[in-house]
Amino acid sequence: MTNQIELSSVIAEMREVRQRLNVASKQIFSLATAKAEAERNYKVALRQEILKLKSEGFPATLINDLAKGEERIAQLRLERDIAKEMYLSGLESMKQTRTEASVLQTVAKVQSDW
Numbered sequence: 342m343t344n345q346i347e348l349s350s351v352i353a354e355m356r357e358v359r360q361r362l363n364v365a366s367k368q369i370f371s372l373a374t375a376k377a378e379a380e381r382n383y384k385v386a387l388r389q390e391i392l393k394l395k396s397e398g399f400p401a402t403l404i405n406d407l408a409k410g411e412e413r414i415a416q417l418r419l420e421r422d423i424a425k426e427m428y429l430s431g432l433e434s435m436k437q438t439r440t441e442a443s444v445l446q447t448v449a450k451v452q453s454d455w
Contacts, residue, residue: 347452355449358438359442362438365431369435375428379421394407394408
């Protein structure tokens with residue numbers, strides 16, 4: 342009887358983990374989209390700033406540093422970096438949830454073999 346209660350508890354946890362994985366997979370897609378959009382916004386703005394500085398006659402050796410130091414460009418770069426880290430964090434969290442599911446499957450197998 343105790344094994345049955347424990348096994349049913351493990352199965353309930355497995356269902357909860359499966360639901361979390363379903364939610365996480367949708368969130369990963371959103372995070373990946375946000376990451377890609379932030380990268381695009383940064384690169385487009387950086388290109389525009391570089392072209393503007395070239396047209397203003399700044400030396401080529403300074404243009405890249407000047408463009409990246411411009412407030413709007415620096416903010417977009419920050420947003421890009423944050424979006425990247427959020428995406429990587431989401432992936433890591435999903436891996437941990439998969440590991441938890443694997444552990445629960447092993448526990449369920451051992452419980453059912455008793």
